[in-house]
Amino acid sequence: MEAGYQVPFTALLLIGLMLTFTVITTWMFRIQKTSADYYLAGRKVNSFINASAISSDYLSAASFLGVAGVAFMQGFDGIIYAFGFFVGYVALLLFLASPLRKFGKYTVPDFVSDRFHSKRARVLGVIGVLFVSLFYMAPQMLGAGKVMGLLLGMEYRTAIVVIALIITAYVSVGGMKGTTINQLVQFWVMFGSMFLLAFIPFVIKGYTYTDIIQALQSFQGSEPQSSEVFAGGAYVQPGYWLTNLKDTLSLLLALMFGTAGLPHILVRFYTTPNGKAARHTVIYVLLLIGVFYVLSPYVGHVVRFVYLQADSMGLSPHLTDWLAINGKNLAVPVAGSYFGGQILLGIVVAGAFAAVLSTVAGLIIACAGAIGHDLVVNIFNPKMPELHRVRIARISSIAIGLVGIPLGFAAENMQIAVLVGLAFAIAASTFFPVLAMGIWWPRMTKNGAIAGLLTGIIGSFIMILGKSYLPAALTYKNPGGFVMILAFAAIYIFSKWEYAKKKEKAIPEDVNEVMAVLHGPE
Amino acid sequence: MNVEDLRKKQLKFALGFGIPYFAFILGIYLLTYLAKDWVTAQKVGSMPLHYFLVAFVVYPITWVVFIIYVRLANRMEDKLKQETSTG
Numbered sequence: 021m022e023a024g025y026q027v028p029f030t031a032l033l034l035i036g037l038m039l040t041f042t043v044i045t046t047w048m049f050r051i052q053k054t055s056a057d058y059y060l061a062g063r064k065v066n067s068f069i070n071a072s073a074i075s076s077d078y079l080s081a082a083s084f085l086g087v088a089g090v091a092f093m094q095g096f097d098g099i100i101y102a103f104g105f106f107v108g109y110v111a112l113l114l115f116l117a118s119p120l121r122k123f124g125k126y127t128v129p130d131f132v133s134d135r136f137h138s139k140r141a142r143v144l145g146v147i148g149v150l151f152v153s154l155f156y157m158a159p160q161m162l163g164a165g166k167v168m169g170l171l172l173g174m175e176y177r178t179a180i181v182v183i184a185l186i187i188t189a190y191v192s193v194g195g196m197k198g199t200t201i202n203q204l205v206q207f208w209v210m211f212g213s214m215f216l217l218a219f220i221p222f223v224i225k226g227y228t229y230t231d232i233i234q235a236l237q238s239f240q241g242s243e244p245q246s247s248e249v250f251a252g253g254a255y256v257q258p259g260y261w262l263t264n265l266k267d268t269l270s271l272l273l274a275l276m277f278g279t280a281g282l283p284h285i286l287v288r289f290y291t292t293p294n295g296k297a298a299r300h301t302v303i304y305v306l307l308l309i310g311v312f313y314v315l316s317p318y319v320g321h322v323v324r325f326v327y328l329q330a331d332s333m334g335l336s337p338h339l340t341d342w343l344a345i346n347g348k349n350l351a352v353p354v355a356g357s358y359f360g361g362q363i364l365l366g367i368v369v370a371g372a373f374a375a376v377l378s379t380v381a382g383l384i385i386a387c388a389g390a391i392g393h394d395l396v397v398n399i400f401n402p403k404m405p406e407l408h409r410v411r412i413a414r415i416s417s418i419a420i421g422l423v424g425i426p427l428g429f430a431a432e433n434m435q436i437a438v439l440v441g442l443a444f445a446i447a448a449s450t451f452f453p454v455l456a457m458g459i460w461w462p463r464m465t466k467n468g469a470i471a472g473l474l475t476g477i478i479g480s481f482i483m484i485l486g487k488s489y490l491p492a493a494l495t496y497k498n499p500g501g502f503v504m505i506l507a508f509a510a511i512y513i514f515s516k517w518e519y520a521k522k523k524e525k526a527i528p529e530d531v532n533e534v535m536a537v538l539h540g541p542e
Numbered sequence: 543m544n545v546e547d548l549r550k551k552q553l554k555f556a557l558g559f560g561i562p563y564f565a566f567i568l569g570i571y572l573l574t575y576l577a578k579d580w581v582t583a584q585k586v587g588s589m590p591l592h593y594f595l596v597a598f599v600v601y602p603i604t605w606v607v608f609i610i611y612v613r614l615a616n617r618m619e620d621k622l623k624q625e626t627s628t629g
Binding site for chain 2 (some may be wrong): 103107113300303305538
């Protein structure tokens with residue numbers, strides 16, 4: 021779509037969506053009296069609403085735009101993202117959801133600090149939350165900037181600034197309760213969009229998954245515009261993109277265990293009334309996101325099928341251009357425009373906008389909790405009055421929201437799903453080992469926790485940002501699985517070492533009471 | 543029941559579901575990438591086996607297994623609560 025192309029229906033839908041969010045947010049502003057209302061919606065969100073909100077938090081631009089995009093680009097290998105994102109919830113359900121809720125604290129730093137009585141662990145937890153969340157926020161801003169910029173004829177950087185301001189405004193005013201209800205609406209907008217994108221080719225056009233796979237496999241010819249030969253046989257087989265087992269397993273482990281370390285997802289379990297409700301919530305989430313992840317790789321494959329036969333299938337030149345230049349991020353809007361014209365394009369854009377809005381909102385709340393609650397209140401001023409705490413929460417939300425602007429600028433040329441995969445790598449290696457061992461291993465010590473957090477943070481930092489300086493044996497497409505194993509080893513070794521030196525004094529005195537709370541009935 | 547027994551019981555229960563499930567998940571990927579030629583030649587209905595496993599069947603299997611898990615976990619917790627309250 022060239023600059024200046026008008027999409028009135030899209031604009032109307034977006035305006036309608038924004039008005040709905042504004043009404044919800046303003047309404048919620050009036051009923052927030054405490055910081056627990058702001059961060060945790062008063063801990064009274066029912067399982068189905070919470071599941072829709074969590075799914076919305078989770079189905080970010082990476083899932084809405086990225087999963088179909090990576091399937092479009094990488095064929096069968098791209099489906100690993102849908103598979104891994106989905107399976108990630110199981111680790112959360114089995115090992116963390118219910119015990120964390122029973123422990124009853126606001127944030128991950130709260131857990132590590134209270135479990136090990138260590139301010140240093142709390143500060144490292146805060147650094148971890150910020151590291152994961154900001155890495156996660158960058159691709160959301162990228163998705164928002166690309167889609168909004170192209171569809172509404174806005175320049176990329178202008179779109180980033182506008183979106184960051186909108187999200188910051190509604191999170192800082194509405195808090196967790198406003199965010200939760202907005203996310204409920206946003207989830208169904210997203211889910212409905214993806215459902216329609218799959219429904220039209222599957223039911224109306226009659227393209228079954230098998231038909232599409234067979235057509236891609238037997239395709240002989242070259243890609244439009246680039247004239248590169250398309251290797252259909254390789255595209256639908258394992259190994260087209262993930263060329264070795266080391267990369268495949270490390271990526272899969274990062275996706276499988278990264279979910280269980282994402283701060284903005286973990287904090288949502290504190291909004292359920294109790295541990296049993298936390299488990300029910302995860303089941304609803306598995307049902308909702310499972311259907312979504314069956315549909316989105318199918319959509320990616322269908323778009324590839326249409327793209328390869330652009331002329332004969334009537335794909336317009338500007339949509340063909342979009343796919344040739346940025347198919348990795350724009351396969352979904354192209355599907356909307358191709359199968360449903362302006363109306364479906366409008367719905368899809370609203371879905372993409374909802375995906376970005378809901379996830380960034382969740383990230384802002386998690387980061388604001390880490391800064392406002394964990395750092396400012398718990399480290400610097402534990403006696404701060406309640407009214408000031410809410411003010412600190414709002415100021416932190418505004419600061420984090422605005423950080424999204426430079427992050428969006430920096431991510432401009434990257435691929436959404438791959439960037440989010442790296443955020444999962446940091447989460448899997450920083451928080452999952454500390455939480456899982458902290459909950460289930462009573463002999464874990466303070467130094468073990470600190471070593472695990474440091475290994476996760478520093479290890480991911482080096483292996484992601486310093487990748488070009490490492491030997492080939494230590495470079496991974498996604499290092500999450502590898503660093504996660506190192507973090508588990510660090511926790512074990514340092515806990516044993518501390519125990520050998522201090523004996524029983526190494527173990528927190530209240531470990532039995534904590535284990536009773538984590539694993540006992542409520 | 544003392545705290546250590548309680549923790550072990552909960553852990554055993556979680557691992558009882560977790561180990562077979564994650565072995566199944568990793569097994570699908572190992573099978574897909576290590577026995578690529580065999581897997582891609584197999585069909586379920588008319589769908590290639592690797593697509594059937596990774597893009598489709600993992601979802602309903604997970605739903606069924608973990609709906610059962612949540613029911614049993616909550617039932618176990620109710621039982622523990624009863625035991626605790628009766629002494």
